[in-house]
Amino acid sequence: MTEACAEDGSDHAAVLAEPTLPVGAGWTAGLSLATLAVFMAFMTPIQILLPLQLEHIDPHHKNAALSLVTGLGALVAVLANPLAGAWSDRTTSRFGRRRPWILGGALAGAAGLAVTAAQHTVAGVAVGWCLAQAGLNAMLAGVTTPIADRVPLAQRAQVSGWTGLTQSVGLVLGALITTLLVTGVRSGYLVLALLTVVLALPFVLRQTEPPLPRALRPAFDARAFARSFRLSPRRHPDFGWAWLTRFLINLGNALGTLYLFYFLADAVHHDDPGTGVLVLTVVYTLCAALTAVPVGVLSDRSGRRKGFVVLCSLVMAAAALLLALLHTWPSALVAAAVLGAGYGVYLAVDQALVTQVLPEAADRAKDLGVINIANSGPQVLAPALASPVIAHLGGYTGLYVSAALVILLGGLLVGRVRGVA
Template sequence: MTTSKGTGTPSGPTSSTAAFAEPTQDVGKKWIFAVILVNVGINTSFFGPIQVLLGQQAIAFNEEGKEGILALVTGAGAAVSLVANPLFGTFSDRSISRFGRRVPWVFIGALLGTIGLLGLTVAPTVAAMMLLWCLVQLGCNGALAAITAAVPDQAPVHQRGTIGGLASMGTVIGILLGAAVGAVVAGNFALGYVLCAVALVAGMVPYLFYSNDIVLRKEDRPPFTWPAFVKGFWISPRLYPDFAWAWITRFLVNVGNHMVTLYLLFFLRDAVGFENPEFGVLILTGIYAILTLVTAVIGGRWTDKVGRRKPFVIGSSAIIALAALILAFAPTWTGALVGAAVLGIGYGAYLAVDFALLTQVLPHAESRGKDLGVINVANSLPQVIAPLIAWPLVTILGGYVTLYVAAAIIGLLGAVFVVKIKGVD
C-alpha cells in the first residue's frame, strides 16, 4: 500500500485486492494525527452535550423531571446510533467515490451532526430536543463508523495497539473539551452547542486532506441484494465466536461506564453537594483525561510490544469497576477525585487494547466498515440500556450507591467474558 505523505489527493491503490487485503506498510504521522482530530471533533460533540449541555437544557425545561428528560433524550439518541453505526459502515464499505470509501461518510456524518447541534440551540420543546439529538447521533455515529474502519484498512496489525492508544487520545481530548465547553458557557447551553459544532467541523477538515483513502473500483464492488444486505448485519456467534465474545465484553464494560458517567452532573449537585457542579465535572474530567491519555499510549505500545491483548483488557476492566465502587462508597468530593483518577487509569488502557483486539477478530476483510459498525453497537446500545437501568436505581431503588455498585458488577462481567476469546492471546 502506498502512503501519501502530505497531499490532499487519494493516492492509495485502486484495486479491490488492496482494498480488502491486510495492510503491511506502516501509516504516517500526518494520517494518524488526522484520525486523532476526527475523534476529537466527534467526541466533543458527543460528550459536551451528554455530560453537561443536555442536562442543563433538561433543567431549563423541567427542574423536577430533569432525570427523566435526560434519560429519554439520551436513550432515543443512542437508539438511533444503533442503526447509524452498522448502516453507515456498510455504505462506506461499498462506496466508489473518487475520494475513497471512508472520506465521503466522514464528511456527511459531520455535516448532519453540525446541523443537529445548531438546531439544539433553539429547540422549543423536549420533543424537538430529542429529535435534534437523534440527528446529532445519526451524523456523528456515521462519521465514527467510517473513521474506525479506516484503521484496519490502512494500519498493519503491529501498529494497531499504538494507533488505538493515540486515537483514544482523540476520544479523551474530546471528552475533556466537551466538559470544558459545559463549564465555560456557564449555563448558556445554546453557546455550548455552537462550540461543539465548531469542534466537529474543525476536527473533520484535516482528514479530508490526509486520508490516503483507498478507492474501490465499481467493477470490484461486491454485488448488492436486499436480502444479503439485511442478513449481513447478523454475524453468527456459532461461526465467529471470538467476534461474539469481543462484542459482549465491550457491551458490558460500556454499560457499566455509561452508568457511572450519565448522572455525574446530578451526582455532584445532589449527592456530593458541590457548589459549582459544572466546574466540578470539568475538574473530574480533566483528571480522568490526563490519566486516560497516559495509560492509553502506554497500554497501546505495551500490548503491541508483547503481542498480547486479553490480560490488558481484563485488568483494565477490573480497574474501571473499582472506580465505580469508590464513587458508591465515598460520595464526597475527595472520593470523586480518586474515582475519576482510577477510572482514567483503567479506561485509557481499555480503549487502546480492546480496539486492537477487536480488529483481529473481524470476520471479513471486505466488510470491515459494517463489522466494526456492528461492534460499535456495543458502544451505542449501552447508551440506551444505561439510562433505563440508572434512572430507577437513582430515583427508586437506593440512589447513587445502588447505581455505582450495579455499574461495577456489570463491568466486571466484561472482564470475565474476555477469557472466552480463543484466537487472540
C-alpha cells in the same frame, strides 16, 4: 499519497488486503483529530449541555427527561452506525470509502447540534439530538474503520491508544468550551457544531485512501444486505465474545457517567456541578493519557490483548466502588483518576483486539458498526436501568455498585475470545 497508501494506487485489490505498511505520525494525528471531533460532539452534550438544557425546560422531571432524550438518541445510533458502515464498505468514490462519510457525517451532525440548540421543549430536544446522533454515527463509521483498513497489527494498539485518548480529550475540550469559553447552552452547541466540521477536515483533505473498484462491489440485493447484519456467534464466536465484552464494559461505564452531573449536585452537594464535571474530566483524561499510548505500545510489542482488558476492568470496577461508598468531592477526584487510568488501557487494547476478530475484510466498516452497537447500545439500556436503581435500589450507591459488577463481568468474559492472545 500518505505512508499508508503509497503502494496502493496500482493495485486496486489492496483496498481489501491486510495492511503491512506502517502509518506515519501525520496520518495518526489526522485520524485522532477527526476522532476528537466526533466524541467531543457526542459526549459534551450528554455530560453537560443536555442536562443543563433539560433542567431549564423541566426541572422537576430532569432525570426522566435526560433518560428519554439520551435513550432515543442512542437508539438512533444503534441503527445509524452499522448502516452507515455498510454503505461505506460499498462506496466507490474516487476519494475512497471512508473520507466521504467522515465529512458528510460531520456536516449532518453539526446540523443536528444546531437544531438541538434551538429547542425549548423535551420533544424538540429529543428530535434534534436524534438528528445529531444520525449524522455523528455516520461520521463515527468513517473514523473507526481506517485503523483496520490501514494499520498493521504490530502498530494497531499504539495507534488505537492515540485515537482512543482523543475520546477523553474531546470531553475535556468540550467541557472547557461550554463552561469557561462560551456562555449559554445555545452557544455551546453551535461552537461544538463548528468544531466538528473543522477538526474533520485535516484527515479528509490531506490523507488519501485507495478507492474501491466497482468490480469489487457486489450487486445490491435488499435481502442479502439485511441478512449481512446478522453475524452468528456460532460461526464467529470470537467476534461475539468481543462484542459482549465491549457491551458490558461500556454499560458499566455508562451507568457510572450518565448521571455524573446530578451525582455531584444531589449526592456530593457540589456548589457548581458543571465545573465539577470539568475538573473530574480533566483528572480522568490526564490519567488516561498516562496509560493509553504506553500500554498500547506494550501490547503491540508483546502481541497480547486480553490480559490488559482484564486489568482495565479491575481498575474501573474499583473506581465505581469508590463512588458507591464515598459521596465526597475528594473521593470523586480519586475515583476519576483511577477510572481514567483503567479506561486508557481499555481504549488502546480493546480496539486493537476487536480489529483482529472481524469476519470479512470487505465488510470492515459494517462489522465495526455492529461492534459499535456495544458502545451506543448501553446508552439506550443505561437510562432504563439507572433511573429505577436510583429511585428504588439504593440511590447512587446502588447505581455505582451495579456499574462495578457489570464491568467485572465484561472483563471476565474476554477470556472466551480464543483467536487473540
